[in-house]
Amino acid sequence: xxxxxxxxxxNKRREDVRFLTGTGNYTDDxxxxxxxxxxxxxxxxAHGRINKVDTSDAEAMPGVVRIFTGKDFEGVGGLPCGWxxxxxxxxxxQEPGHPxxxxxxxxxVGDPIAAVVADSxxxxxxxAEAIVLDIEELPAVVNMKAALADGAPKVHDDLANNLCYxxxxxxxxxxxxxxxxxxxxxxxxxxxxxNRLIANPMEPRVAVGDFSRATGESTxxxxxxxxxxxxxxxxxxxxxxxxxxxxxxxxxxxGGFGTKIFxxxxxxxxxxxxxxxxxAVKWTASRSEAFMSDAHGRDxxxxxxxxxxxxxxxxxxxxxxxxxxGAYLSTFAPSVPTWLxxxxxxxxxxxxxxxxxxxxxxxxxxPVDAYRGAGRPEATYQLERVIDKAARExxxxxxxxxRQNFIQPDQFPYATPVAVEYDTGDYDATxxxxxxxxxxxxxxxxxxxxxxxxxxxxxxVNCYIEACGIAPSNLVGQLGARAGLYESATVRVNAxxxxxxxxxxxxxxxxxxxxxxxxxxxxxxxxxSMVEIVHGDTSNTPMGMGTYGSRxxxxxxxxxxxxxxxxxxxxxxxxxxxxxxxxxxxxxxDGQFSVAGxxxxxxxxxxxxxxxxxxxxxxxxxxxxxxxTAFYDPSNFTYPAGAYxxxxxxxxxxxxVTIERFAAADxxxxxxxxxxxxxxxxxxxxxxxxxxxxxxxxxxxxxxxLTGSYMDYAMPRASDVPxxxxxxxxxxxxTHNPLGVKGxxxxxxxxxxxxxxxxxxxxxxxxxxxxxxxxxPLSPAxxxxxxxx
Amino acid sequence: MTxxxxxxxxxxxxxxxxxxxxxxxxxxxGLGLTGTHVGxxxxxxxxxxxxxxxxxxxSCTMLALEADGADVSTIEGQAAPDGTLNVIQQAFxxxxxxxxxxxxxxxxxxAAALLKDNPKPTEAEIRHYLxxxxxxxxxxxxxxxxxxxxxxQDVGAVAAE
Numbered sequence: 003x004x005x006x007x008x009x010x011x012x013n014k015r016r017e018d019v020r021f022l023t024g025t026g027n028y029t030d031d032x033x034x035x036x037x038x039x040x041x042x043x044x045x046x047x048a049h050g051r052i053n054k055v056d057t058s059d060a061e062a063m064p065g066v067v068r069i070f071t072g073k074d075f076e077g078v079g080g081l082p083c084g085w086x087x088x089x090x091x092x093x094x095x096q097e098p099g100h101p102x103x104x105x106x107x108x109x110x111v112g113d114p115i116a117a118v119v120a121d122s123x124x125x126x127x128x129x130a131e132a133i134v135l136d137i138e139e140l141p142a143v144v145n146m147k148a149a150l151a152d153g154a155p156k157v158h159d160d161l162a163n164n165l166c167y168x169x170x171x172x173x174x175x176x177x178x179x180x181x182x183x184x185x186x187x188x189x190x191x192x193x194x195x196x197n198r199l200i201a202n203p204m205e206p207r208v209a210v211g212d213f214s215r216a217t218g219e220s221t222x223x224x225x226x227x228x229x230x231x232x233x234x235x236x237x238x239x240x241x242x243x244x245x246x247x248x249x250x251x252x253x254x255x256x257g258g259f260g261t262k263i264f265x266x267x268x269x270x271x272x273x274x275x276x277x278x279x280x281x282a283v284k285w286t287a288s289r290s291e292a293f294m295s296d297a298h299g300r301d302x303x304x305x306x307x308x309x310x311x312x313x314x315x316x317x318x319x320x321x322x323x324x325x326x327x328g329a330y331l332s333t334f335a336p337s338v339p340t341w342l343x344x345x346x347x348x349x350x351x352x353x354x355x356x357x358x359x360x361x362x363x364x365x366x367x368x369p370v371d372a373y374r375g376a377g378r379p380e381a382t383y384q385l386e387r388v389i390d391k392a393a394r395e396x397x398x399x400x401x402x403x404x405r406q407n408f409i410q411p412d413q414f415p416y417a418t419p420v421a422v423e424y425d426t427g428d429y430d431a432t433x434x435x436x437x438x439x440x441x442x443x444x445x446x447x448x449x450x451x452x453x454x455x456x457x458x459x460x461x462x463v464n465c466y467i468e469a470c471g472i473a474p475s476n477l478v479g480q481l482g483a484r485a486g487l488y489e490s491a492t493v494r495v496n497a498x499x500x501x502x503x504x505x506x507x508x509x510x511x512x513x514x515x516x517x518x519x520x521x522x523x524x525x526x527x528x529x530x531s532m533v534e535i536v537h538g539d540t541s542n543t544p545m546g547m548g549t550y551g552s553r554x555x556x557x558x559x560x561x562x563x564x565x566x567x568x569x570x571x572x573x574x575x576x577x578x579x580x581x582x583x584x585x586x587x588x589x590x591x592d593g594q595f596s597v598a599g600x601x602x603x604x605x606x607x608x609x610x611x612x613x614x615x616x617x618x619x620x621x622x623x624x625x626x627x628x629x630x631t632a633f634y635d636p637s638n639f640t641y642p643a644g645a646y647x648x649x650x651x652x653x654x655x656x657x658x659v660t661i662e663r664f665a666a667a668d669x670x671x672x673x674x675x676x677x678x679x680x681x682x683x684x685x686x687x688x689x690x691x692x693x694x695x696x697x698x699x700x701x702x703x704x705x706x707x708l709t710g711s712y713m714d715y716a717m718p719r720a721s722d723v724p725x726x727x728x729x730x731x732x733x734x735x736x737t738h739n740p741l742g743v744k745g746x747x748x749x750x751x752x753x754x755x756x757x758x759x760x761x762x763x764x765x766x767x768x769x770x771x772x773x774x775x776x777x778x779p780l781s782p783a784x785x786x787x788x789x790x791x
Numbered sequence: 792m793t794x795x796x797x798x799x800x801x802x803x804x805x806x807x808x809x810x811x812x813x814x815x816x817x818x819x820x821g822l823g824l825t826g827t828h829v830g831x832x833x834x835x836x837x838x839x840x841x842x843x844x845x846x847x848x849x850s851c852t853m854l855a856l857e858a859d860g861a862d863v864s865t866i867e868g869q870a871a872p873d874g875t876l877n878v879i880q881q882a883f884x885x886x887x888x889x890x891x892x893x894x895x896x897x898x899x900x901x902a903a904a905l906l907k908d909n910p911k912p913t914e915a916e917i918r919h920y921l922x923x924x925x926x927x928x929x930x931x932x933x934x935x936x937x938x939x940x941x942x943x944q945d946v947g948a949v950a951a952e
Contacts, residue, residue, distance in 0.1 A: 014884050021892025022880040022899065024826015024866035031825035124811065204830045204838060204893040204927050256828070256893030257927050289831035511891030511928045681887045681933060688930030712835035712925070720921040720931040725914070725949055750930070 004676075008524035009741075012677035015516045017509070026254040029208035029225045034282035037210065038067050040272065041126035042285070043116040043133055044294065045108035048142035048366040048705020049155065052106060055116055056134035063132055065125030067279060070117040070271070072105035078274065081265055082239035083331040084231075086482040087340050087362070090170030095362070097166075098158040100330040102240065102267045102274070108137060109157055109329035110366050111707050112294025117271055119283055142366040142705035146303060146324040149363050157329055157364040166327050166336065166362035171344040175419065179357040182318035186309035190392035195777045196380045198301035198326065198699040199692075200715060201373045203510075205256020206287035207296065211272030215280060219247050222273045226252040227262045227508050228548020231485065233540050235265040235333065241274055245540075248273075252538040255510035259689070260372040261296045262510070263550050264333035268295070293710045298699055299373020301326035302339060306384040308353075308392050316407045318355040319347060321384060325362045325370075332371035336362060341481045342377030342469070348418035349385045350429045350465045350643055351407040356419045366705040372550065374689055374751040378468040386464035386756035391774055394767065400760070401437075401463055405430060415737075422469055424641045426734035429465060432667040433645045436463070439727045440647035440665035448649065448662070449768075458652040459662070460765025463645065466753035470745040471556030471640035471736070488635035489553070490544035491562035493569050495628035497614035499528070499607035503565075504536045506546010507558030511685075512747065513678045514554060520674050521559060521741065525566050527592040528606055544631055552745030555674060556640050560739045564632035567740075572628060576609050579620045640736045640744040644668035648757035652765050657786025659695055659762055665727040666753065671735040671744035679746045683728045686750020692718035693751075694758035698779045716779070795859045799824065800868025808855040814848075815839045817855035818865060826866040826896050830925070837924030840897035840904075841865045847904035849923070866896035869903070879903055879941045886946070888937035890928035897924050902938045911942050 005011040020026045057069040081100040088094055104115050116133055120126035143149035143157060149164040157164055170176065183189060210223040220243055226232050229250040236250075237243040255262060268285050275283045287295065302323050309318040325339035344358035393400040408429040409416050416424045445461050452459035472478075475486035490506040503518055519533035536542055546558065570590060577595035578585040587598045596603035612619055613628040649663040666683055673679050696716035700708045709715040735742030755778060762780055766773040766789060773788045792807040799822060806821040818824045818841070827850055830838035834852040841850045842864040869877050876884065879902050889895040898921070905912060905920045912920065917935050926934060932949075940946045 015887065015889075017892070018884040018889060019876070021889055021895050022866075022876060022883055023870050023874075024824065024896050026826070026892050028825075028828070028893065030829075031819075124809070202927055204836060204891065204925065205828070206830065254892065257891040259927070289833065289836075513890070677887050681890060681929060684930035684932040685890065685928045686930070689927070711833045712831050713833050717925050717927070718930075719925065720918040720935060721915075723931055725935070726930065726932055 017515045028254045037282035037284045038119045039123040040119045040285045042114040043130045045113040047139045049140040050108045050137040054136040060129040060132040063129035065121035066129045067119040072103040075102045079240040084333045084484045085337040087336040089167040095167035096161045144701045146363040164364040169360045171358045179318045179355045183309045187312040188310045190308045192388045193305045196300045196302040197778045199299045201259040201261035203257030206292045208286045209269045209272040210284045211276035212282040213277040221249045223251045227258040240270045249541045258510045259374045297332040297369045297371035302380045306388045308388045316353040322359045328367045328369035332369035335371040338377040343381045345420045345422045346381035375748040379752045382466045390760045425737045431732040435667040436645040458765040458769045460761040462648045462757045462761025464756040465645045467643040469639035470552035472551030472553045489557040489561045490546040490633045491565045492631040493565040499610045501533045504543040507554040508549040517675045552747040555743045556745045561634035563740045565630045568630035637738045642744040646753040646757040648761040650761040657782040667729045669732045670746045672742040682746045683750045688718045689751045690754025694755040799863045812855045814853040815850035837897040840900040882937040882941035886937040888933045894926045
């Protein structure tokens with residue numbers, strides 16, 4: 003019987019009612035009395051020297067309040083980078099400045115040059131057209147390898163070159179890895195591109211800055227996954243506003259997928275301008291602006307080599323990756339190709355020796371940072387593609403080759419050669435489940451049916467593992483993070499027993515308002531309707547790091563559990579007093595405190611009332627009230643893992659690929675709300691299928707973004723994907739967080755691209771085509787060209 | 792500025808608009824009906840779908856003046872006056888057909904238009920009809936399932952929620 007409440011129940015989402023009735027409160031729905039509007043004049047060249055920005059005509063236009071340029075920000079801090087990567091020689095990465103408005107040079111199409119504030123958006127836009135720009139266009143660097151060539155134009159004149167860092171991991175293993183390759187019975191090599199993507203949450207970014215002269219307090223409403231992080235970065239590093247004078251509110255946020263983690267220039271501008279003008283300033287991105295100002299994702303060019311012995315055991319792995327940083331370092335950009343990527347190269351396998359080299363490169367493109375999965379999809383794609391290629395070269399079953407090299411259940415905790423320790427897992431179990439739900443046994447029949455219709459059919463399989471629940475602060479601190487990565491929660495119990503949980507996590511589609519109360523309800527034995535979740539406002543939530551890296555339940559939920567435990571411990575003391583019993587004998591079940599072995603009990607609500615009306619209360623030993631805060635810093639990452647299978651058809655006449663079936667068997671540890679977990683996987687799968695078949699941000703050689711709208715950038719539509727078959731019944735609970743949960747938000751996007759590509763290669767090879775790889779996205783043109791190569 | 796009058800969710804409304812004011816801007820900024828969303832500039836994403844004289848329309852692609860005298864229906868007018876969700880809204884909640892909620896108003900309005908013309912659409916027909924509505928969160932699985940359920944079809948055979 004499925005549970006009908008508490009942990010494990012598929013509770014319907016309470017947040018749905020407002021979203022289904024048009025009563026959500028997204029940032030663009032917020033209007034402050036008297037607000038002005040800002041329009042950013044952005045660079046239409048990828049690289050240029052700003053000789054002059056003449057705003058005199060524009061300033062005289064109707065409704066214009068003021069026009070800001072880079073000069074107005076000369077005394078203001080730049081946008082900070084939150085992660086310092088150290089290169090293979092022990093030197094810090096090259097870290098360029100990132101001004102709020104361009105100073106001296108523009109470095110990518112979309113770089114903001116001037117900000118026109120006017121009474122209406124239309125007036126701001128009209129006035130921007132009257133700004134006279136004198137920009138001397140410079141040669142742009144777009145291709146990463148070209149950017150590293152001698153004499154290449156420099157994105158940042160004050161840096162030595164366009165190399166941000168050259169990272170080796172683990173540098174000490176490099177020699178041993180080379181020895182292992184020299185001794186290998188077989189080496190499989192694959193060069194591949196992890197295509198550049200644009201996250202595209204459906205809600206474009208919005209910022210509304212406000213300022214009160216009465217209190218001296220600045221307020222920023224923004225589309226953010228982590229309002230406290232924005233407050234810290236913007237307040238401390240850009241504008242010099244202390245936290246107690248800066249309030250950041252991220253209300254309902256229409257999707258994030260990573261790109262709303264980062265601190266953006268528009269947020270700083272609106273906050274700055276509101277104070278300068280003593281008037282609220284609002285910015286709403288158009289989708290075109292989103293394409294050229296939201297941080298992009300992926301964009302790796304890699305070579306991976308896998309060494310095997312004569313028995314097909316993996317003996318070593320070596321990768322070299324060029325990772326695009328774009329023109330500036332976005333908030334967490336340097337960590338993505340390194341600590342979120344190199345550490346995952348062991349995958350689900352016992353490969354004893356691994357060496358990862360990553361060269362991060364500046365180019366005249368939009369900054370690149372975390373997008374759903376962030377580094378882990380890139381690692382998984384390389385690894386699972388090279389294993390598939392190896393299996394085909396060796397003539398062995400790709401599933402059998404994987405199974406043979408799996409880390410075995412009795413090997414956990416398992417320390418990989420790339421610095422992480424997996425706590426639990428059972429990779430054969432998820433593979434067994436996959437084979438069942440994907441109906442491998444029926445494949446031959448479906449293959450024959452496809453053939454009868456003149457179509458090619460293929461089956462692709464892969465595994466994945468990810469490190470999420472980000473993360474232990476002391477560990478990430480050693481790795482260069484300039485922030486802690488704990489999470490926080492305050493559990494406030496009201497006098498009549500209702501509970502408000504103020505969490506540092508942020509929900510922008512994940513359903514925290516539904517799932518977090520399920521945990522509290524389970525712990526206390528009360529109905530979920532007695533619990534409310536507050537999030538997204540720095541003024542009424544404890545300092546928290548927000549939501550990304552599949553961390554909300556694993557880290558934020560754990561903080562909530564810790565705070566609730568404190569509440570329960572105190573409530574037991576009160577109950578013991580009321581029941582005239584020893585605290586050690588008090589048990590809490592179904593919302594009743596009882597004395598063990600007796601029929602004496604007192605209800606939750608009686609205890610909470612006593613806490614706030616402490617007439618009969620141990621005041622000499624215990625403070626009144628019932629409210630506790632906890633900060634939870636995990637001791638390790640969590641390691642969700644699974645096995646995915648994709649079945650595709652290829653139209654041999656056109657090269658068009660259709661996804662016929664997709665199955666995902668995941669191990670997320672314990673699951674609080676199965677319905678929501680499955681929804682998270684579905685969404686990740688569509689994004690991964692989108693990457694594999696449709697999506698790709700394309701720049702021309704001059705740095706012009708050719709995919710600047712939904713007419714050019716192919717988002718997955720309903721007809722591009724099938725019904726998915728997903729399963730999370732294989733559960734090896736996390737051993738180090740109190741809920742035993744691992745996180746599920748990114749898995750689908752991490753695990754699905756290699757399954758799709760493996761399936762297409764499988765289909766083409768079954769048809770006798772000597773195709774070993776096609777780079778994503780597998781557009782009809784690319785597939786047709788590969789088939790007819 | 793020109794005066795425009797229309798019926799929105801059964802109520803007569805009016806306002807002064809510029810020639811360039813889009814219907815969605817009039818709804819959001821003029822009437823405060825912020826349930827209708829703008830997700831793109833190119834009439835691709837469908838977050839702004841409303842019904843104009845019973846027909847699904849992308850309100851970012853219609854001038855407010857073009858809707859003068861029209862009968863407009865938005866997401867705010869879909870539930871009963873007591874707040875009871877309509878059958879499509881309820882199916883979206885029952886089958887987890889939304890996550891961040893931003894595309895949802897357009898999805899619900901498109902689904903209503905589809906079911907009006909085709910009361911028992913197949914899975915393929917639903918997917919085809921939603922060509923003009925992009926969702927980035929759900930992977931469409933539960934949206935398609937919700938629309939099938941709203942049309943009275945048994946979705947028990949569709950694997951997971």
